[in-house]
Amino acid sequence: MTSAATSAPFTPFSGPFAIGTLSAPGESRFPGLVAPDGRVLDLRTALGEPALTTLALxxxxxxxxxxxxTLAGDPTRDWRPLADLAVHAPVEPRQIFQSGANYRQHVIDLAVAHRAPDAPGTVxxxxxxxxxxxxxxxxxxLPYVFIGLPTTISGPYDDVVLPSWAQKPDWELELAAVISRPAYRVTVEEALEYVAGYTIANDLTDRATVFRRDMPSIGTDWLRSKNAPGFTPLGPWIVPAGSIADPSDLRVTLKLNGETMQDExxxxxxxxxxxxVSYISQTARLLPGDLVLTGSPAGNGIHWGRLLRDGDVMDGSVSGLGAQRTRCVAEEAR
Structure with a gap:
């Protein structure tokens, strides 16, 4: 995978700062405090911890x-220009929880798209x-949640490799919540207290392998359809929850080669x-750095009849969280 801060323009985010994971040429990755004007503060130095990681933070x-x-408002610190740094996925989660069928219009569109030609009744x-x-x-x-693999995480400007076996790779841009402390059996009322902030995730899916055609009674195959390496471009930033007034009132937009496909x-x-968060915590113990992907809105490729292919460029943004840009590369073309 490749990742470079110069591969996409810096886009503003809400609030006085965001958190990212960055690196300079020849240096190891570090957690950075990112200012709205594009300056970066190395938190290993600022907090006096040479081995600090974003997950530890x-x-x-x-x-x-x-x-x-306090650090965000201190101009005397050793701020670095973002243009000199590579931007990586903001965190390496231990667990990824993915909400399926969570956008009303999206589910309706998918059901119609997967409808058999000889199905009874009208569209x-x-x-x-x-x-x-x-x-x-x-x-x-009753939410519907399944589990993803951390190895799917890639950076917000990384190339996305389309596996040779993926016949119908599709995009699914979504809002992701980042957990701040262990959460087990928390109520809905207290659940947001366990959210450190929000970021952007593109939860790619191979539509051809979502359903097990050989075993219809088994249902969906999320391992095959969603867990190829790099199938979840993440970031660029974690924007603190306090900087997002209402996570249920954000705009999710994805453009494919400059054409708007998702805008909801x-x-x-x-x-x-x-x-x-509350629903997941009734069964599993959420850990700091874990991701809760909230589902994707209408406008996926299966709806448009246009799936991802070699050379496609996806620009994804969520209001207040910045933007990511990823280029698709066919596995055979690498």
């Missing part, structure tokens, strides 16, 4: 957050049927961040 997020605010009837199912899910308060508000989510 998140493990004591509540303790360090006031110090980070309009099919859309109405799926809409009723989504409304029932919301009423019964997180208001269309069936289950918000707090509900997802």
């Amino acid at each position: 998140l493990e004591r997020w509540d303790e360090e957050l006031p110090r980070l605010h 309009e009837e099919a859309r109405a049927e799926v809409a009723a199912v989504m409304d029932k899910r919301a009423a019964e308060d 508000s997180t208001k269309d989510m069936v289950f918000g961040v707090a509900r997802l």
Whole structure:
């Protein structure tokens, strides 16, 4: 994988600072405090910890957050220009929890796209049927969450390698919550207290392998369809939760070769961040640095009838969180 800060323009984010993982040529990666004007402060030096990582910072997020605010307002520190640094995925999570079927319009579109040619009834009837199912899910308060692999994480400007076996690779831009402290069986009301901040994730999917055609009763195959190396470009930044007024009112936009494909508000989510974190924590213990991907809105390639191919460039942004740019490279072309 390649990653360079100069491969995409710096885009502003909300609040006085964000956290990233960066490196200079010939140097190891470091957690950086990023200012809105594009300056970077090496937190290993600023906090006096040569071995500090972004994950270690998140493990004591509540303790360090006031110090980070102080550092962000200190012009006497040794600030470095972002243009001299490579930008990597902001964190290497231990666990990734992915919410499926969490955008109402997206699920309706997918159901119609996967509809068999000889299915009974009209397309309009099919859309109405799926809409009723989504409304029932919301009423019964049952999110759908599955698990992803940390090895899918890549940087926000890295090339995305399309595996030779992936017949229908697709994009799924989404809002991701980053966990700040261990969370187990937390309530919806307290769930957001366990969120350090938010970032951008593009949860790529090979549509051809989502369903096990050889074993229909088994259902979906998320290992095969979503977990190729580098299939989750992440970042560029973790923007502290306090800088995002309402995670359920953000714009998620993806452009493919300059053409807008996804442009939707997180208001269309069936289950918000707090509900997802609480739901996951009833079964699993969330750890600092873990990611909770909140699902993707309408406008995926399967909807447009246009899947990813060699040379495609994806520009993804979520309001207040900056933007990422990734180029698709066919495995055979590497």
